Amino acid sequence: MTTSLADVASSNVTLRTFLHGLPGVDRVGADQRAAMLGTRSIKTTAKAEAIDLAIRMVDLTTLEGADTPGKVRAMCAKAVHPDPGDPSVPKVAAVCVYPDLVAQAVDALKGSGVKVASVATSFPSGRSSLDVKTTETAFAVAAGADEIDMVIDRGAFLAGDYVKVFEEIVAIKAACGAAHLKVILETGELSTYDNVRRASWLAMLAGGDFIKTSTGKVQPAATLPVTLIMLEAVRDFLATTGRKVGVKPAGGIRTTKDAVKMLVLVNETVGEGWLSPDWFRLGASTLLNDLLMQRQKMATGRYAGPDYFTLD
Amino acid sequence: MSKTERPSRARASAELAAEGPGERAQSRDSVRLAVRKTYKLYIGGAFPRSESGRSYVVTSSKGDFLANASKASRKDARDAVTAARKAFGGWSGATPYNRGQILYRVAEMLESRRAQFVAELSESGTKKAGEVVDAAVDRLVWYAGWADKIAAVTGSTNPVAGPYFNISSPEPTGVVAVVAPDEPLLGLISVIAPVIVTGNTCVVIASERAPLPSITLAEVLATSDLPAGVVNILTGSVKEIAPWLAAHMDVNALDLTGVGDENLAITCEEAAAENLKRVFRPTGADWSADPGTRRLTAFLETKTVWHPTGA
């Protein structure tokens, strides 16, 4: 990062000047660009490759109050062998659980190469003290989490207290230690695309390794235009600072078609440099089975039925 | 089929035959017992019975029993307003082109049910029912075309004396309560179409005497891609329901076309004054005449936008 960019976080005035100096986003134009990319037709071999890549990018997620060790173990088994009947199906990138279930997930995934991600920072609202948030982060990391998905303080962001948002991310990043930090912007609450761009830059300036659209608890979540704007942000951030940041749309990605559209968006906005689980993830739960059904349809030539895929 | 009903059905069938190739088996087959339709209300895209559980007897112009129509209560009216309000955002936000397409689709669906409407109108005493149905279809087509034209005719750019861009355009007023006239199809279409084509939603009290075609029309609306709640149709007592709608604080305008009783009209107008509803109360309706644009403009607001011009 250049010196001048490091300095922008010194006060709300400088942060505001910088963030509001970013080029605006015209909503209609951004929507139309995303919609146009959504019409790309991905067929045959390209679709087969896209499906396997999408599976490798999945952060298989369960974030329910009713989650239990049993549920997490079952999901971890699915993460390692998404289709028990077909060993050619790749593993997913990671599982994503609440902090108190990280230990179970770590245990269940030992030696598999599938990462364990944990939401932290009083997910999903983020409404607690910084102490609580850093403590929770440290707790998840100590339990073995490889990745932390934090939420930003949307209230502070909307109130214009950018420094508070920035410093919180910096503190959580510090609490992460070696764990990767994904910063959830909760774009559905930020509302405008200008805000999405500004929050993306704020999260990247503060040291986030990934920027992530949503918690999955607020609608709209991972829409195509919002993902497009975040991809443009990581592209421009790399060009400006030399540091590469990943992107994770999460929430509302349910079908293979949704996932393939996301990959098209990546391909035509930032290029192949981001077409890997290291730089692009799909936060989802039901998506995986649809990917498996489409995969089987391509292999057998007939439409698949949900009874033939495990529900874990 | 009851004995008392048979004559009117037979007349309807005879008229049908005269109208074209729409003869039905029932005119030849007197053995099979017909399955009758239950006429219910149309609220929020669904067909509920009145929450009051009431109904009233609807007879043909000869006094023969036709059906028990639902007798809507004030609570049904309240539910209908809620449905209309819920639909307003989406419907007024749809493109005029989209609204025009949907109204045209209603015309297509109405035309495809021509024989059914001719039969029902004949039963309720409408003369030359075939021509009336044709006129109703054409009326829908007329209003469908207005969807994306009314703004060009009633809007303007205003040459204000200063460095400002200034433009006025029409916008729908909101939820409109409509008392439909006793002209069960053409009159009904003529009051509903101009209200909704510009983006308003409505609650309609159907003709009290001949409510059945209005519910059949609801079946047309429900299968024409018209979003649920844009049109809600109540059958029952005008005198009972109209004052509740006239007083409802979430209704923006009132069309009293179908209120013949002078005292009731005054009661409604007075109630409407409370939240300054736009009240439309035309005199002397000739449903066969060129409808003009007054029913469109009656339920439109004009919005003017100023913006500076300067480099």
Add this chain to the structure above:
Amino acid sequence: MFEYAPAPESRDVVDIQPSYGLFIDGEFADGTGKSFKTINPASEEVLAEVATASEEDVDRAVRAARKAFGTWSAMPGSERAKYIFRIARIIQERSRELAVLESLDNGKPIRESRDVDLPLVAAHFFYYAGWADKLGYAGYGADPRPLGVAGQVIPWNFPLLMLAWKIAPALACGNTVVLKPAETTPLTALAFAEICRQADLPPGVVNIVTGAGETGAALVNHPDVNKVAFTGSTEVGRQIARSVAGSGKKVTLELGGKAANIVFEDAALDQAVEGIVNGIFFNQGHVCCAGSRLLVQESIATELLEALKRRLGTLRLGDPLDKNTDIGAINSAAQLARIRELSDAGEAEGAERWSPACSLPDKGFWFPPTIFTGVAQSHRIAREEVFGPVLSVLTFRTPAEAVEKANNTPFGLSAGVWTEKGSRILWVASKLRAGVVWANTFNKFDPTSPFGGYKESGYGREGGLHGLEAYLDV
């Protein structure tokens, strides 16, 4: 890299006959002129043999139109409306077939014919259908009358859309028409003739005569034509204006352009880049209102050009029927030659030429997306209409300079302005001498919105309430 596999739209939805005649008085008839071949510009494959209408064929068509005019113009507007609504509906029903046919004959990407051309065609008929019984409300008097027989000549860049722009308002107002499609793209007009039959349109109300310039000249000069409507080059438009001078015929001309697309330093950059791309590479740049002159504020020129070049690298050129193609084929060998000639002139005059790495198919007519930088107002590529995927980039320093450069052309069809500042948009728009100004968007069309040019870009407007005037005796 994520390579997209070919995703071709099926050709099976269209049934192209080996040969086509003229459509006169509701019937297909042989022409007496020498027939010609129409080809697929993406492969040079012959699609069909098409009749040439001679002067006497044109006369027959005009007479059929004249005969039909009496009943058509006397018919109640509400009945005319229903015919036009029918046409709109049939176009919607057959839209995929027509889109494929358009892409085959014209070379444009199926994505555009499917998502832009065909929806607009149907919408245009739908819109003007609604006017047929409302002419008294359009502000031209209580009962405005039609003109009579309209002779209409349309270009090859949007064959069916230009047909819709011509025929829909003409019929709504009560005129009958004889229309000549371009000789390189006659097929969708002939499919439209069949649609008129499916709609039971009375014979003679629409007549289609195919052929080249001579057929067009015979049509516009026919003494019994009351109205001439032409879309095409300024050069031919000028000839038409000259040849009908003094005849009393009402004329509307929609001609060439050299639109400025002005990008200010405070524009939403990513969307501006999309708008520039859409402005000049939409339909291979075969668009009269294309944003062919990019005027960019000097303070962001480097950044914008870098972003633009990066974006051009993702454009997909190739098979027009592939659903992922962004840039299709150039419509004809003649047009390709003109684009090459002007591009070469640009280089010779000292502008710097750039194209992304892009392999062109062996067969057919192709030209890569091309940018010229360092262009001056005096260069031919800044003044003449290229009508191809070639963008000239110029810079400016102040809003006044941008407007001055934008207006410094004999054309005046369209312009674009990109800034997040509303008052600047409106100020620039008020100063631009152009018939259409797009702000923070480009190449948008709608049947309700009038389109047409200032100066040598022609006269008259098509679309909207204003589009009625061209077909009414007012």
